[in-house]
Amino acid sequence: MRLLIVEDDALLGDALATGLRQLGHAVDWFESGARADAALVSAPFDAVVLDLGLPGGDGMVWLQRWRERGVKCPLLVLTARDGIEQRIAGLDAGADDYLVKPITIDELAARLRALLRRTVGHAQAVWQHGALEYDPATKIVRWRGVQVDLTGRELALLEVLLGQSQRVLSKAYLQEKLYDWSGAEPESNSLEVHIHHLRRKIDPAIVRTVRGVGYAIGSGEASP
Incomplete structure (x- = not known):
């Protein structure tokens, strides 16, 4: 948040x-x-x-x-x-x-x-999105029942995407959600790096790229 x-x-x-x-x-x-x-x-x-x-x-x-x-x-x-x-x-x-x-x-x-x-709109404490489970209280992520270790920034990004699962979010919006004004400016490609890590650690289809618009959470199903 x-x-x-x-x-x-x-x-x-x-x-x-x-x-x-x-x-x-x-x-x-x-x-x-x-x-x-x-x-x-x-x-x-x-x-x-x-x-x-x-x-x-x-x-x-x-x-x-x-x-x-x-x-x-x-x-x-x-x-x-x-x-x-x-x-x-x-x-x-x-x-x-x-x-x-x-x-x-x-x-x-x-x-x-x-x-x-x-x-x-998540009534339950644990957010469920297909095969993905996320507990905001413990910061535990599970993919197909197996716990996934993510960094703090990766967790924050996943939470933003899950929280607005019906929307495509622009790069600028995501960066504003992830970084406050207290720290140094993020590197120009830092968001892409975090997205790459989510795809590598969870599944290649967990984040969708909508060319010219931004990013959205994937279907929650394993890629073929």
Whole structure:
């Protein structure tokens, strides 16, 4: 997943970003709603983690503004405001989940996985696509019942392709999903390298190339 964290506490924001990156996610972290607003226009995020006590504008204001503007990205409120009225107000304003600090990275990651499952239409914890099985919680991939060892970036790519199995995804879109703004620019052929590795480790037909458009997940059946 590519995640957007909006948190003005530097220690907490850094800890959340670091912990989620260690779990294999691309993460961008900003300390204000204004910077997060600009980021939402620029990149295809899978989910937002939003603090409410932000400088220069309360998080509830940004939440309402994004929903009114048509931003459909799943959003999880993570705040110290623990009153039941505040929880109800956050959910009614458009939040998909509401958590009260403190929280562990593992629980936050689990909540985000649940949001993603609802978004992409995978009701089960383990995603099934033909002979391919993928467990987002454990990052375990099985092809025809045999576990496949993939790198973090290969797993992230496979998750994006599985999450939008009915679409052909452009190279630019896939790169935006895989890389946050915290690291160096990816090599020009890095996406092709990851796709080559998926085909080699799983099956040559696991990723389809649609010439002039991009890539899509294959049928999920073994190639002849």
